[in-house]
Amino acid sequence: MNKQSRKLAVVGPWIRENLLLGLNMREYIKKLISPFNIVVGFIVIIGLYFIILRFSRGLAAITSASDVQPWGLTLALGLFSVVPLSASGYVLGSAVYLFRLREYYPVVKNAILIGFLGYFFAVVFLLIDLGRPWRIYYPMFVSYGPASVMFLVAWHVALYLSCQALEFSPSAFEWLGLKTFRKRVLKINIGLTIFGVILSTLHQSALGAMFLLMPGKLHPLWYTTYIPWLFFISSIAAGLSMVIFISWLTKLFFKRRADSNYIKSIDNITLGLGKAASFVLITYFALKWIGLAQGHNWNLLVTSWGLWFLCEILVFVLLPCILFLIGSRDKNLGLIRFTSILTIIGIIINRLNVSLIAFNWNLPHRELLHWRELIVVISVFTFAILVYRWIVNRMPVLHEHPDYK
Amino acid sequence: MKKTNRRSFLKSASLLGGTLFGWGILGNAKKASGADFSGHPDRFGMLTDLTRCMGCRRCEEACVDTNNLPAPQISFEDKSVFENKRRPDSKTYTVVNRYYDSLWVEGPVYSKVQCNHCEEPACASACLVGALKKTPEGPVVYNEKVCIGCKYCINACPFYIPTYEYSNAFHPKVQKCFMCYHKIDKGEVPACSGVCPVEAITFGKRSQLISLARNRISTRPDKYLDHIYGEHEAGGTGWLYISGVPFERLDFATNLGTTPFPEFTKEFLAFVPLVLVVWPTLLGGIYLFSKRRDEVSMTDASNQNRQVDQS
Ligand code: SF4
Ligand code: SF4
Numbered sequence: 001m002n003k004q005s006r007k008l009a010v011v012g013p014w015i016r017e018n019l020l021l022g023l024n025m026r027e028y029i030k031k032l033i034s035p036f037n038i039v040v041g042f043i044v045i046i047g048l049y050f051i052i053l054r055f056s057r058g059l060a061a062i063t064s065a066s067d068v069q070p071w072g073l074t075l076a077l078g079l080f081s082v083v084p085l086s087a088s089g090y091v092l093g094s095a096v097y098l099f100r101l102r103e104y105y106p107v108v109k110n111a112i113l114i115g116f117l118g119y120f121f122a123v124v125f126l127l128i129d130l131g132r133p134w135r136i137y138y139p140m141f142v143s144y145g146p147a148s149v150m151f152l153v154a155w156h157v158a159l160y161l162s163c164q165a166l167e168f169s170p171s172a173f174e175w176l177g178l179k180t181f182r183k184r185v186l187k188i189n190i191g192l193t194i195f196g197v198i199l200s201t202l203h204q205s206a207l208g209a210m211f212l213l214m215p216g217k218l219h220p221l222w223y224t225t226y227i228p229w230l231f232f233i234s235s236i237a238a239g240l241s242m243v244i245f246i247s248w249l250t251k252l253f254f255k256r257r258a259d260s261n262y263i264k265s266i267d268n269i270t271l272g273l274g275k276a277a278s279f280v281l282i283t284y285f286a287l288k289w290i291g292l293a294q295g296h297n298w299n300l301l302v303t304s305w306g307l308w309f310l311c312e313i314l315v316f317v318l319l320p321c322i323l324f325l326i327g328s329r330d331k332n333l334g335l336i337r338f339t340s341i342l343t344i345i346g347i348i349i350n351r352l353n354v355s356l357i358a359f360n361w362n363l364p365h366r367e368l369l370h371w372r373e374l375i376v377v378i379s380v381f382t383f384a385i386l387v388y389r390w391i392v393n394r395m396p397v398l399h400e401h402p403d404y405k
Numbered sequence: 406m407k408k409t410n411r412r413s414f415l416k417s418a419s420l421l422g423g424t425l426f427g428w429g430i431l432g433n434a435k436k437a438s439g440a441d442f443s444g445h446p447d448r449f450g451m452l453t454d455l456t457r458c459m460g461c462r463r464c465e466e467a468c469v470d471t472n473n474l475p476a477p478q479i480s481f482e483d484k485s486v487f488e489n490k491r492r493p494d495s496k497t498y499t500v501v502n503r504y505y506d507s508l509w510v511e512g513p514v515y516s517k518v519q520c521n522h523c524e525e526p527a528c529a530s531a532c533l534v535g536a537l538k539k540t541p542e543g544p545v546v547y548n549e550k551v552c553i554g555c556k557y558c559i560n561a562c563p564f565y566i567p568t569y570e571y572s573n574a575f576h577p578k579v580q581k582c583f584m585c586y587h588k589i590d591k592g593e594v595p596a597c598s599g600v601c602p603v604e605a606i607t608f609g610k611r612s613q614l615i616s617l618a619r620n621r622i623s624t625r626p627d628k629y630l631d632h633i634y635g636e637h638e639a640g641g642t643g644w645l646y647i648s649g650v651p652f653e654r655l656d657f658a659t660n661l662g663t664t665p666f667p668e669f670t671k672e673f674l675a676f677v678p679l680v681l682v683v684w685p686t687l688l689g690g691i692y693l694f695s696k697r698r699d700e701v702s703m704t705d706a707s708n709q710n711r712q713v714d715q716s
Contacts, residue, residue: 060571067494067568070556098688100695131554131569131577143534143551149670150557151533152677190692198684202677209673213527213561213666216658228673359560 018175021393040382047379050372051128059131064370069360071129073373076356078125078380081348082118083157083207084231087239088246089115089164090193090200097193103272106265109171109397110250111243113388116164121384123161128376149209156203163196174401175394182404205232211354219358221300221309224291227354233284238347240277244270244340254392259399271328274336277343278324285317305361312353316346448543448643449589450611451598452618453517455648455655456628457605460487460501460515464597464606468499471585471596490656493518495568498582499597504655514648516655517597517606519582520545520566521635522643527666531561536579543611543643544584552579563639563661584643611643618647640665 020028054062063072092111095101127133139145139154166185173182185192208231211218224230247266250258292298300306320343327335353359356368392398466481468474475496479486487503499519505512522545529537529545536552539545554577559567570577585595593599598608607614615636622629634652635642639661646652653659 054574056574058570058572058574058577063571065556065569065571067492067559068565070559070569094688098692098695100692100699131556132552133554135551135553138551138553139533143536143548145533145535147530147667147674148533148557149673150531150555152674154533194685194688194692197688198681201684202680206673209670210557212669212673213531214563215669216563216661217560225672 018394040386043379043382044386047376047383050376050379053372054128054376059129062370062372062376063129064367064373066367068363069366069368071355071359073356073369073377074125074129076352077348077377078129079122080207080351080355082122082125084204084235084238084347084351085242085344086115086118086122087200087204087235088112088118088242089167089239090196091236091239092243093167093193094197097190098197103265104269106262107243107247107269109168110246110392111239112164112168113171113391113397114242114246115239116161116168117384117388117391119157119161119164121380123157124380125377128380149206149213152206153203153210156199156206160196160199160203163192163199167192167196171395171397171401174396174404200235201232204235205229207231208354211359214359217360217362218354219305219361220295220297221292221305222354222358224295226287226291226294230284230287230291233280233287234347234350237277237280237284237343240273240280241340241343241347244273244277244337245344248337248340250392250398254398257392257398261400262398267333270333270336271331274324274339275328277340278321278328281317281321281324281343285313285321288313288317305358308353308358312346312349316342316349320346445541445543446612448541448611449584449608450522450543450614450643450645451584451595452607452609452614452645452647454605454607454621455514455516455646455650456511457603458501458515458517458601459603459605460484460503460513461602462486462501463600463602464517465497465499465501467596467600468582469497471588472498472583474498491518493520493566493568493581495570495578495580498580502656504650506650506654509650511649514650514655516657519644520584521564521639522582522584523639523666524641524643525665525667527561527563527639528558528567530667530670531557533557537567540586542586542589544586544589545643546583546586547579547581549576549578554579561666563658563666611645614645618645622647637663639663640668 016022016024021031023031050062059065063074065072088111092104092108096104096108123136127136130136135142139151140158145151167189169185170182170189173179173185205228208227208229211223211227212225215223247270251263251266255263292301301310320339323335323339323342326332327339360366396404462481465477469476477497490502491497491500493500499517501515501517504514504516522543523539526537526539526545529535529539531537532552533555534551534553536548537545537558538548554569556569556579558579559569567579567581569579585593585597588595594608595606598606607617609617615633618633622631622633628649629647630649630651632647632652634646634648634657635644638658640663646657648655
């Protein structure tokens with residue numbers, strides 16, 4: 001009894017300090033009930049309701065999936081779009097740890113966290129969409145289909161998710177005060193980074209390569225044998241833009257959790273990343289044209305699909321490329337931040353085109369969207385933001401832990 | 406500090422090595438499964454003679470019976486079913502559609518739709534757990550016990566054949582014609598073929614079916630078009646068709662080319678081991694290089710500092 005109460009005396013303050021943000025239970029709950037949290041909680045609960053519906057009545061209850069169009073918004077947004085946006089982890093990880101570009105160090109932990117959460121929630125989306133999600137480990141341990149590109153994706157995403165969890169874990173260990181674990185993981189950090197880059201190269205491109213199998217179904221303007229390269233290169237631009245965008249948001253909303261070094265360095269980092277993104281985008285743009293030329297598809301450009309394609313690569317690839325360049329030349333931070341949003345939207349549009357909109361373009365009747373599916377997607381995204389907030393509020397992501405400076 | 410760094414680098418390098426090794430094995434497995442394909446000269450197939458079919462739908466009925474599928478909404482005798490074009494779905498493995506053109510002197514043409522049992526199936530190459538397989542006997546079969554329900558096979562099939570039980574929450578399955586593998590296994594003939602009153606569907610060795618089809622075409626060139634659909638389409642299919650009217654008029658995909666679909670991803674898969682070998686070396690090199698550069702610039706800096714101090 002005595003022992004137990006002593007234990008409580010130790011655990012109590014720890015919980016208050018590390019879980020409840022230094023408040024006592026009542027204060028904490030009071031703080032939780034804010035208008036923002038109520039709205040957000042409402043969205044999450046509605047989504048949860050539809051997810052329960054999906055698992056009790058089948059996919060047909062929330063999606064418009066059909067025998068000709070089995071993949072819908074859940075995968076198009078939740079997997080095909082989220083994975084490139086989560087490239088922030090490997091892009092910044094390799095910049096800081098492999099190329100040793102020290103000036104980007106302040107944002108690297110945040111970039112890895114974004115990457116990790118992105119992959120984590122991509123898997124959540126996958127679990128919602130798989131017919132039998134409880135078999136998700138089958139490709140790793142039960143039955144193999146090594147001739148399938150998706151087999152590759154499954155392995156690499158699984159390995160990379162673990163890899164990113166480890167890469168981020170030092171921050172979590174600092175928070176938990178587990179010094180030995182932290183030290184051990186830091187020792188293999190370079191190995192993890194290299195491993196992460198390899199896995200990312202392969203699965204980012206493999207996501208594109210999955211569509212190589214469907215030449216007749218994907219519109220010829222998007223179907224090119226370069227699609228794996230396009231997916232890989234655009235993921236770099238997506239990762240860079242995400243870091244620019246989220247860093248800006250953290251500066252606006254998480255200032256209290258950041259140290260002065262972080263806040264001070266954001267502007268310079270934004271300039272550097274903007275310049276890099278512009279360089280990546282011009283490569284991506286060029287490759288898009290080469291793909292087009294290779295397929296001899298110029299005549300398709302004058303169709304309505306062609307206009308949509310041109311819109312994608314002119315407004316959402318070439319324009320951001322130029323704006324990034326101007327922004328970094330004029331040191332116009334606002335412009336760079338705006339452009340990062342434009343790029344993110346552009347990558348999402350590209351992935352939606354490949355996996356949903358321009359896919360099965362030649363079928364007469366298509367139903368691409370079910371409102372319930374849209375709500376589920378929005379709700380999972382909202383939940384992801386809450387998880388991000390929870391972590392950033394507690395763990396040393398935007399600052400250095402005082403014990404380990 | 407420096408020492409541990411190097412050691413950890415070596416450690417991670419060996420970790421990578423292990424993974425590479427694993428992937429090498431898997432890569433080989435892949436090559437093997439791709440290469441052994443043409444090895445089943447005796448595989449079975451089916452030949453549909455579209456000039457013979459009269460739209461009685463007994464094949465549909467036999468299929469429903471033998472596969473324990475639910476009875477259709479429109480009864481098998483009801484001809485109104487032909488007013489719409491149907492597709493196989495998760496409760497129907499095969500359907501017969503009617504096509505009509507006033508120029509066709511022989512009257513309407515009936516066309517049976519089902520899985521074509523490709524020689525090198527896109528669906529099987531898409532499956533990440535190997536649930537779909539081309540059997541040596543010819544049918545493309547499905548193992549429900551390992552399917553995770555990713556539905557990549559459905560996207561991959563150029564004929565839009567596999568379907569999914571979207572309303573089944575607990576045991577959803579991919580559904581399609583399995584060429585009555587359970588019957589073939591016992592030496593019997595697939596249900597649809599056995600029941601057809603006008604022998605519009607012939608079951609047999611694929612090689613012999615091709616000769617049979619050639620024969621029919623050459624003896625009645627006025628009746629048939631000189632084209633065996635499925636002989637080369639998408640790399641060849643187990644199910645073959647001959648017809649008196651152009652296939653594109655019967656909703657057959659005529660733009661598939663003759664490349665087996667799994668070929669489209671082979672190049673990428675072959676590229677994977679390359680990345681696995683080149684990337685670690687390259688990235689490791691970059692790391693060591695930039696580390697060295699950092700150290701040099703650091704000593705440079707301290708040298709400079711010293712000079713400043715001295716002056
Ligand atoms: S027709 Fe489609 S489902 Fe049938 S074997 Fe070929 S690819 Fe597979
Ligand atoms: S749905 Fe099942 S059979 Fe089809 S590819 Fe996925 S795991 Fe294989």
